[in-house]
Amino acid sequence: MDNALFPRIRQTTLRDISPVIHWARQHYRAPAFKWSRRIYDFQLLYVKHGEIRATIEGETMEVRAGSLLILSPWRHHRIEVLTEPHAELLGIHFDFFDGAANNHTIIADEYNADPGAFSDMPYLGADRPIFTEPLLTNVSPRIISLVENVILEWSDRQQDYDSVCKGLMIQLIGLLLRQQNEGRGTPHPKYEKRLLELVHEIRTDCSRRWSSADMAKFLLVHEDYMSRQFKAMMGVGPNKFVQTVRHQEAKRLLRETDQTIEWIAGAVGYEDFHYFSRIFRRWEGMSAMQFRKLSRTL
Template identity: 30%
Template structure:
């Protein structure tokens, strides 16, 4: 899913508190639902797979998935949850929250089912950092309940933040070794940011992180999508763009300020990243 095109429609956002006993029997929903376990323990069955939810867990229910929810602790259930479409559709305002099994759906209701566009996203996530996600969920609920001017836009923005955090949590689930080395990676990024005026080496960065340089390179690329040296060069060239656009420094001086060995090396790197020469970029800025 390309988040650049995400335009969610939030159907309902509830802060639900229920005393024992609580049991939603097998049903399917037309849209998507995010359920956060704030208090209580749940047994959740989704397409015949049984999950156990504890405080700090997230459940994601997808269109047409058979699921049931049962409180299994002897305490109340606090379960803020959100029903939504990832993209606004013509019938978004007509679609209801379903409590029916699939065989009880009418022909009209069968038209409401959304296409599942997140088949690989897990149904159950044990959050690494529940505080951020919990706050975003309650912020969305607050916006939807208060209905201040432009609340729909605010809720959309909060939802995009929420979904981004859930994608990050999924990423950490798949790459637990990144979590254990995240502080070292952040140290490397901070060091790179402070040294945009010269070249840095992988050996130098590995010493900062206290990691093998080849392992560091793989970790960094897995986390940020590029190697640390590529990331450093991109930051230097971003600084170059600022200097070209907002100062009158000659291009040779800009090249020197950013630690390039020559104006030719600077021009080659700039053209490779931006597709144009530094002088052309300045002229068009």
């Protein structure tokens, strides 16, 4: 395949983007599962738990939990799972425009690919692709929630699901562009390692009482300084991050276990069940029981 022919550039504006979804799933991959391929469309690949290694056109990067890969058509990529027993991934295959070729498989056959089926790369302006980097680290809770809602809608396929998915994708693309353009601050190098360790501790033990004082003690700094350093690296404040991790774990337990909602609230760090219920409804727009029923119909 002649890489010089790709990408095909399509000048556009954000107003003209009309995304269409080809595939959306939550999936688990063990280290034995590796893939090396080109795709016809675009893929968002969010690492919810675990770690993977991505190699895109020879450039290798480690992709940890909380990060999102943006994989483009025509560009060869290889994905390796690094975490035992598996990594939990959220994937969405999509195109930016209605009317894109969809009478083919998502994965291109290296020996018999259809050049006309590769999706166009949207350019905003003369020389700027819509996404300039393939990896976004520490994506915001709103982005994660939108990715999950797209997968739920696409999998459930209720009436007008395609229109709902299109609206969600427009929001998602807008937030990804905002995070890309805003970038992230840079924490003081002295604390970067300890901050990463703190983030790992929160993700692995979200039920612990993570007060601002406890987190500041972890870094051996004042609470206000800890909060600024944490936000510089993660893009959100420490308390919001803890709440996000707890929420994601609560949803996993609701999907994958038969434990009572009261038990789940305690398992993710909420002593007050009623407070947990209010927070959950605020994040998801439905009760924890409704979320459990919906997730099990997919």
